[in-house]
Amino acid sequence: MKGTVLGFDNLTGEGVILNDQDVRYSFSKINWRDTLAPEKGQRVDFEPWGTMANNVFLDVRAGQFAPAADMSFKEAIQACFRRITDFQGRSRRKEYWYFRIFGIICSGLFSLISGDLRHSSGISVGLLEIVISLAWLYLFVVDLSVSVRRLHDINRSGWWTLLYLTVIGTIPLLIMMCFDTNPRINKWGYPAK
Known part of the structure; x- marks a missing residue:
């Protein structure tokens, strides 16, 4: 499922993703599977698990990953x-x-x-x-x-x-x-x- 990171707090290690159907999913640092740190506005791909986002990766097609x-x-x-x-x-x-x-x-x-x-x-x-x-x-x-x-x-x-x-x-x-x-x-x- 695709979505956008609405925000991420480095102190608590928790963030929120808004999917393309305007449903919010929360995620924590352990669910983040990319080498780059989560930031507001990043396009991501994730697996929904109830109200949580699991296996969150940056969306490669959005060209957000660093070389x-x-x-x-x-x-x-x-x-x-x-x-x-x-x-x-x-x-x-x-x-x-x-x-x-x-x-x-x-x-x-x-x-x-x-x-x-x-x-x-x-x-x-x-x-x-x-x-x-x-x-x-x-x-x-x-x-x-x-x-x-x-x-x-x-x-x-x-x-x-x-x-x-x-x-x-x-x-x-x-x-x-x-x-x-x-x-x-x-x-x-x-x-x-």
Whole structure:
């Protein structure tokens, strides 16, 4: 169903959409499936669910989506963290690779900190190790979700991420992550760029 965003409040994470038949639907940040933030006046496509709008995407035909070159490093990282639980949408190549770089930097920092902690002892050191482990786990989930969305963007199933479990399978998977966005709408939504 098509509609227009009437407004969105960043503090509460909730907004309202008016469909083409003048019926209002509310939506929250978790229903928003696009990398760009919702703004008043945007044309969207969504699935009605009672009085709620679910799986809200920008309308590609309205030409409102930004090209991949416009996404900065910071915006890509923020988009990945904002969409941590989104295993259904699509993500741009730039978003995936920026988060991959961010993950490598964080893993290096975690390794340095953990290496220094091996020579120390105490309760605070143990707590810091737990915090580092939880942060690493959080980054892993974010990385998994952006990898699945990236595969969806090239019209592949997210199950291909299981290739990461094999040594030799990582190479073709990384090559697939370099493919350009499939320009057609698929079962995971509109093109990411």
